[in-house]
Amino acid sequence: MKHILSIRDLDRPFIDDLIAKAGRIASRKYRPDALKDKVLALLFFEPSTRTRMSFEAAMARLGGTSLSVGSVEACSMAKGETLADTIRVVSGYADAIVLRHPKEGAARLASEFATVPVINAGDGAGQHPSQTLLDLYTIQQSMPLDGIDVGLIGDLRYGRTAHSLAYALSMYRSRIHVISPTGLELPPALVMELRERGTEVVEHETIEEIIRCLDVLYVTRIQRERFPDTASYFDVASSYRITPELLQGVRSHMIVLHPLPRVDEIDPAVDELPYARYFVQSKNGVPVRMAMLEEVMR
Amino acid sequence: MKQDKRPSEGLLISPIRRGTVIDHITAGEALNVLKIIGITGTTTESVSVAMNVSSGKIGRKDIVKIENRELKKDEMDRISLIAPEVSINIIRDFKVYSKSGVERPEFLVGVVKCPNPGCISNAREPISSRFEVLPKGLHCMYCDWLITSDITGHLI
Numbered sequence: 001m002k003h004i005l006s007i008r009d010l011d012r013p014f015i016d017d018l019i020a021k022a023g024r025i026a027s028r029k030y031r032p033d034a035l036k037d038k039v040l041a042l043l044f045f046e047p048s049t050r051t052r053m054s055f056e057a058a059m060a061r062l063g064g065t066s067l068s069v070g071s072v073e074a075c076s077m078a079k080g081e082t083l084a085d086t087i088r089v090v091s092g093y094a095d096a097i098v099l100r101h102p103k104e105g106a107a108r109l110a111s112e113f114a115t116v117p118v119i120n121a122g123d124g125a126g127q128h129p130s131q132t133l134l135d136l137y138t139i140q141q142s143m144p145l146d147g148i149d150v151g152l153i154g155d156l157r158y159g160r161t162a163h164s165l166a167y168a169l170s171m172y173r174s175r176i177h178v179i180s181p182t183g184l185e186l187p188p189a190l191v192m193e194l195r196e197r198g199t200e201v202v203e204h205e206t207i208e209e210i211i212r213c214l215d216v217l218y219v220t221r222i223q224r225e226r227f228p229d230t231a232s233y234f235d236v237a238s239s240y241r242i243t244p245e246l247l248q249g250v251r252s253h254m255i256v257l258h259p260l261p262r263v264d265e266i267d268p269a270v271d272e273l274p275y276a277r278y279f280v281q282s283k284n285g286v287p288v289r290m291a292m293l294e295e296v297m298r
Numbered sequence: 299m300k301q302d303k304r305p306s307e308g309l310l311i312s313p314i315r316r317g318t319v320i321d322h323i324t325a326g327e328a329l330n331v332l333k334i335i336g337i338t339g340t341t342t343e344s345v346s347v348a349m350n351v352s353s354g355k356i357g358r359k360d361i362v363k364i365e366n367r368e369l370k371k372d373e374m375d376r377i378s379l380i381a382p383e384v385s386i387n388i389i390r391d392f393k394v395y396s397k398s399g400v401e402r403p404e405f406l407v408g409v410v411k412c413p414n415p416g417c418i419s420n421a422r423e424p425i426s427s428r429f430e431v432l433p434k435g436l437h438c439m440y441c442d443w444l445i446t447s448d449i450t451g452h453l454i
Contacts, residue, residue: 008442082423105418105440109425124416126441189444 002296003111003118006127007164012171018291019137025287030294035064038297041094042068043086044121045101050260051121051130054285055098058293061286067094084113091115096297099123117296125158131259132164134288138281139216142255145172149213151204153179153240154220154265156186161259162220163190170199177214179204181222181236207240212249217242217275219258219265243267247275257281312346317365319387320377325350327381328360330450334380334409335373343367356383375403379431379449402431410436410445410452417441427454 004010024030040059044052056066069090083101087110090097097114099107100121107120107127122128139145150169152162156178166176166186176199178186185203194201204210211217219242227233241264242256258266258278270276323331328347337343344365353359374386378400388396408426412419419427419440429436435446445452 006442083418083421084424101418102416103418103421104414104416104442105438108440109418109423112425123418124441 001115001117003107003114003120004129004292004296005107005111005118005120007129007132007168008127010129010168015133015136015168015171018133018288018295019140021291021294022133022137022284022287025290026284030062030290032061033063034294035059035062035297038062038064038095039093040064040066040293040297041090041097042066043090043097043099043101044069045099046122048100048121050282050285051100051128054282055119055121055130055289055293057286058289062290062293064095064293064297083109087113087118088115096293119292119296122160125160127164128160129164130285130289130292131161132168133292134281134284135161135165135218135257135259136168137288138257138277138284139255141280141284142277143215143253145169145174147173147175148215149175149177150216150218151177151179151207151210151214152186152218152220153207153242155184155222156180156220157184158223159220162186162218165218166190166194166199166201170194170197173198175200175202177202177204177210179207179210179240181240184222207242207246211246212251214254215251217254217256219256219262219278221258221261221263221265237264241265241267242270244269244273247273250275313392314346314363314365314389315392317363317367317389318369319389320362320364320369321359321385321387322353322356322381322383323360323362323377324356324381324383325358325360327450328362330380330453331360331362331377331384333450333453334376335369337364372403374398374400376406376409378402379406379436405430405439406436409454410449411454412438412441412443413445413452414438414441414443417443 042052059066083106091114094116096117098119098121099110102124104124104126106123107118111118120127120129156162191201222237224233254275255277256275260278260282320331328349346363348361350358351361368388377384384400386398387394406429410427410429412427417440428439430439435444437444
């Protein structure tokens with residue numbers, strides 16, 4: 001039984017195969033009845049729009065059916081049921097479970113109690129492997145993943161997508177450039193681990209000093225609640241805003257990614273520039289998740 | 299002139315008929331050794347503890363004697379996290395039946411509490427904490443948190 005819980009559990013051949021498979025699916029080379037008669041349980045104990053809908057869309061395109069738990073308030077966990085019991089029960093209803101949960105390690109726990117494959121769709125500040133896989137897929141549509149310069153900007157301390165992507169890129173010998181406000185830096189333990197894996201991690205004071213040397217700029221949201229007051233949030237957020245002016249003179253093939261939702265990090269005027277790939281990235285969630293569902297349920 | 303005669307180790311702790319003697323514990327770590335093998339004030343074992351006893355091998359050491367309980371291999375190996383130089387003597391009929399050192403375990407289950415409040419192992423779930431023992435520290439197998447210092451401060 002194959003679970004997809006963390007990018008750390010995956011190796012490069014698996015990721016490369018999955019990306020290639022997603023590419024074939026995007027070119028409509030897939031069987032629309034591949035998962036006919038299969039049932040997918042979506043257990044989302046935290047808000048989600050893109051992840052949840054793209055898993056539902058992926059299952060529908062492969063001919064399967066999705067079951068959803070509805071709101072957290074309406075489910076048995078609101079009555080005090082443990083996640084372990086919920087997973088045992090839902091295992092009896094479905095052929096695979098997609099789980100989003102506020103606690104880190106929740107998907108790992110679920111895999112210990114499930115009798116069907118579990119896919120982690122985000123566990124607190126922990127892992128979100130399907131996002132990382134679609135990030136890699138989107139980059140790979142524009143350039144090879146090996147040896148590229150990737151800038152990570154924004155809240156790199158709490159941003160799980162940035163952590164997972166940095167870890168995944170370390171399999172491809174990419175160089176990581178980090179730009180973040182004080183207090184929201186990439187966790188030192190992760191930086192140490194990346195360096196131990198042979199990845200060059202370079203910290204920058206400003207985005208201006210590195211943006212013209214990047215192949216990919218990965219933007220993450222700076223959350224207002226991380227700051228003591230609104231004024232200090234706006235001060236920081238404005239200095240990390242991606243604008244058309246900032247992008248002048250960047251490499252012609254450079255792409256800007258964002259896991260979305262964005263708030264003020266990217267000027268809407270950037271949407272019209274050839275660098276903007278975040279909506280394509282979001283759309284890529286469907287073929288990538290189709291490939292994941294086929295992988296665990298075949 | 300009256301001499302200050304310190305009692306020998308044998309007078310500090312009497313021999314035991316059956317059980318385990320943990321010798322050469324890093325001075326001051328005896329109580330943490332008891333904690334890491336799950337002996338608390340509420341368990342039933344008869345336990346003798348000597349602290350800061352002089353030792354030819356390590357200067358000062360602690361000794362723990364546990365009557366009527368022979369430690370299992372996994373319990374012995376847990377001790378290596380806080381006192382890697384210990385020697386463990388299993389006693390039967392007042393004689394040393396076996397003597398061994400300790401090895402670092404690969405995993406720790408239900409021994410250490412994850413310091414990450416957001417970790418699922420700290421939630422009300424029917425699981426025990428699970429850590430992988432790495433050279434750089436203890437790695438939580440649920441949330442990836444790494445404990446690099448003060449392991450005894452995280453003992454359950």
